[in-house]
Amino acid sequence: MFGLTFDKLLIVGVLAVFLLGPDRLPGYASKLAQLVRTLRGMADTAKDRMRDEMGPEFDDVEWQKLDPRQYDPRRIIRDALLDAPPGSSSTGMSAATAAAVSVGLPQHERPTIVPLAVGEVAPYDSEAT
Template identity: 65%
Template sequence: MGGLNFEKMIIILVIAMFVIGPTRLPIYAKKLGDFIRSLKRAADGAKDRLRDEMGPEFDDVDWKQLDPRQYDPRRIIRDALVEDEREARLSDRSQRIEDLEAARRARQGIAEDGTIAVRFDDEAT
C-alpha cells in the first residue's frame, strides 16, 4: 500500500480525460490547482498563527512525536500490560523486602519504631 506515485497519477489522468472530456479537463485542472493552493495558504496561515501564539516554544516542539500515524494500538496495549506487570513485580519485591526487614528486626529485638526491645530469658533466672 503505497502513496500516490507517477503511475497512479497517469491512470487517474486518463480516467479523468474520459469522464470529464478533453475540452473541460483544463478548466477542472485549473480549479484543482487553485483549490490546492488555497489549502496550502490556509495551512501556512494556521502555522504562522500558531508560531505567533506559541512564541519561541514553537521551534522546540517535536512535531513528529505528535503524529498520530506513529501510534500502533497493539504496541500501546502491550506496553501498558508490560508496565502493569512490572509494577506488580516491583510491589511484590518491595513487600518481600519489608517482610524480611521486619523478620530481621524481630530476631534482633528491634521494635517497629526503632527502639531496642529488651528480652528476658525466663529460664536463665
C-alpha cells in the same frame, strides 16, 4: 502519498480526459490547482497562528515524538503495568496481567508468576465485575 503511484495517476489522468473531454479539462485543472493553493495557504496560516500563540516554544517542540504512528499500544501498556508505584511489590500481579505484560519481553525481564496456595481465593475487584 496516499498510495498513489505514477501509474495510478496516469490512469486517473487518462480517465479524466475521456470523461471530461478536452473542452472542460483545463477549467477543472485550474480549479484543482486553486484548491491546492487554498489548502496550502490554510495550512501555512494555521502554522503561523500556532507559532504566534505558542511563542518561542513552538520551534522547540519535537514534532516527531508526537506522531501517533510511532506509538505502540503494547509497549505503552507494558510500561504502565511494569511501572509499579513505590512501596508496592510485583507479586500482587495476577497471572493474566503478568502474561499480558510478558508478551514481547525477553525471558530475563518477564515477571515471575506466583501460583495461588491451595484454598486461596484469586483476587478480584467486586466493583469492576
